[in-house]
Amino acid sequence: MPKDPLRTKLCEMLGIEFPIIAFTHCKDVAVAVINSGGFAVLGEAMHTPDEIAADIKWIRDRIDGKPFGIDLVLPASAPASETVEDIIAKIPESHKKFAAEIKQRYDVPDPKGFIDLHQWGGLNQEIARAQLDVLLDERVPVIASGLGSPAFILDAAHQRGMKVFGLVGRTRQAKRQLEAGVDGIIAQGYDAAGHTGSMGTFSIVPEVASIAGDTPVIAAGGVTTGRHLAAALCLGASGVWTGTLWLASRESDIDMIIKERLLASTADDTNYSKCISGMTMRVLKCPWTDEWSRPDAPVPLPPPYQMLLSSDYIQGANDNRRADLMTEASGQGVGFITSMKPARQIVFDMVEEALDAFESLTGEPE
Amino acid sequence: MTERRQPSRTGFDPALAGKRAECDGGGLVPGTHFAGRQEFTGTLTGEYVDHGEPPWRWYLMTDLSDKPEGFPDDAVWCESESVFLVDEPAR
Numbered sequence: 001m002p003k004d005p006l007r008t009k010l011c012e013m014l015g016i017e018f019p020i021i022a023f024t025h026c027k028d029v030a031v032a033v034i035n036s037g038g039f040a041v042l043g044e045a046m047h048t049p050d051e052i053a054a055d056i057k058w059i060r061d062r063i064d065g066k067p068f069g070i071d072l073v074l075p076a077s078a079p080a081s082e083t084v085e086d087i088i089a090k091i092p093e094s095h096k097k098f099a100a101e102i103k104q105r106y107d108v109p110d111p112k113g114f115i116d117l118h119q120w121g122g123l124n125q126e127i128a129r130a131q132l133d134v135l136l137d138e139r140v141p142v143i144a145s146g147l148g149s150p151a152f153i154l155d156a157a158h159q160r161g162m163k164v165f166g167l168v169g170r171t172r173q174a175k176r177q178l179e180a181g182v183d184g185i186i187a188q189g190y191d192a193a194g195h196t197g198s199m200g201t202f203s204i205v206p207e208v209a210s211i212a213g214d215t216p217v218i219a220a221g222g223v224t225t226g227r228h229l230a231a232a233l234c235l236g237a238s239g240v241w242t243g244t245l246w247l248a249s250r251e252s253d254i255d256m257i258i259k260e261r262l263l264a265s266t267a268d269d270t271n272y273s274k275c276i277s278g279m280t281m282r283v284l285k286c287p288w289t290d291e292w293s294r295p296d297a298p299v300p301l302p303p304p305y306q307m308l309l310s311s312d313y314i315q316g317a318n319d320n321r322r323a324d325l326m327t328e329a330s331g332q333g334v335g336f337i338t339s340m341k342p343a344r345q346i347v348f349d350m351v352e353e354a355l356d357a358f359e360s361l362t363g364e365p366e
Numbered sequence: 367m368t369e370r371r372q373p374s375r376t377g378f379d380p381a382l383a384g385k386r387a388e389c390d391g392g393g394l395v396p397g398t399h400f401a402g403r404q405e406f407t408g409t410l411t412g413e414y415v416d417h418g419e420p421p422w423r424w425y426l427m428t429d430l431s432d433k434p435e436g437f438p439d440d441a442v443w444c445e446s447e448s449v450f451l452v453d454e455p456a457r
Contacts, residue, residue: 025399043399045394045399045401046394046399073393073394073399073400073401074393074445075391075392075393075394075445076389076390076391076392076393076444076445076448077389077391077392077393077404077406077442077443077444077445077448078393078424078442078443079437079438079439079441079442079443090438125417125418125422125424126417126418129417129418129422146401147392147393147394147401147402147403148392148393148445148447148448149445149447149448151447152420152421152422152423152446152447153420153422155420156420167401169390169403170390172390172450173390173448176447176450177447180447277395277398277400277402278395278402278434278436279392279395279402279403279404279434281395281400281402299435299436300436301436302434302435302436302437302438303395303402304395305436307395307398329400
């Protein structure tokens with residue numbers, strides 16, 4: 001009997017049916033994917049420890065003992081802390097003027113309340129430790145670190161029977177984390193949504209796989225179809241980490257306007273620049289990104305200054321549901337998202353397409 | 367929010383003081399739920415802070431010769447596992 005190409009060591013490690021990991025900030029998506037045979041990691045970086053504990057319970061109540069993961073963003077560097085007011089005062093007048101001109105030109109409405117970002121307390125080591133403590137107390141099956149190395153928490157996690165995955169954007173980061181003993185490496189390429197490194201998925205995945213030994217490597221960045229899954233396995237990965245794919249799912253709680261934008265978009269409709277947050281970030285194009293792409297636009301400021309500058313536009317657009325102004329982080333695989341399907345259907349379609357891809361290569365029916 | 371204060375301890379590692387290093391840094395971008403990467407090159411002072419238990423060690427890097435465009439500071443704290451000495455053996 002031919003080997004099932006989708007039965008990978010990641011599946012065996014986690015006790016899951018399909019090597020598909022959904023990274024999502026929506027609990028309903030996470031539960032649907034888990035109950036469909038995949039795995040889900042819920043992003044909790046912006047939540048307090050109590051909110052995280054509540055979300056963990058909510059998920060556990062709905063998945064009948066199946067495994068799941070929680071993602072936190074562990075910082076890897078930290079400047080001196082400042083108040084929001086200090087930071088706003090440092091934004092150059094030229095940049096404030098440019099932002100105001102965009103607002104006027106496109107008739108961007110004011111936010112309806114206080115700008116959420118201005119309420120932020122920042123993320124520092126203490127907050128991250130408090131979040132991690134919850135995950136350890138709750139013995140979450142998998143902790144995923146979305147940026148910094150989780151090496152310091154490995155012993156504590158392993159003593160509790162937990163697994164730890166690290167997301168990397170460079171091979172040397174993977175080597176360091178593998179040497180520390182992480183249980184899985186998520187090799188994320190440039191194609192991904194949000195903030196990514198500079199190495200393409202097609203390059204970083206096999207490079208990391210070549211040094212990972214028995215540790216599962218999970219391919220991330222642009223993965224939206226079964227063909228991507230099949231390709232990732234051929235590159236040496238044991239599974240895939242998917243994000244943008246779930247934004248337009250039926251269960252996703254993002255604004256319907258954004259879902260419709262995602263369905264209508266292709267990779268050409270994404271913009272990769274620093275103009276939203278000050279770090280390179282891939283998002284759906286919008287007037288803000290178009291204006292900052294002009295040759296005469298100012299150079300975007302570093303974070304958090306640029307994020308504070310863009311927050312008035314972004315929240316004004318979102319609060320007033322202006323479809324012509326709104327944006328969302330989106331990977332280059334967005335062109336393959338063409339319908340609003342239940343998460344279960346997305347999983348099964350991905351599996352079927354991957355198996356078809358393997359069959360087309362080998363000529364063997366499954 | 368449940369308070370779970372952790373002790374912090376400062377220290378000094380003379381073996382690292384004055385060493386040139388790269389930091390694969392970054393963190394949560396304020397106001398978003400996304401992680402953002404930032405790279406630095408500078409000189410380690412040898413000073414460190416261990417946050418909490420188990421200790422999460424951070425090193426101070428100054429004299430930044432490479433930092434994100436517009437980064438306003440000349441020093442940055444780098445998580446220990448994200449620090450790569452400039453003369454580290456090839457991978």
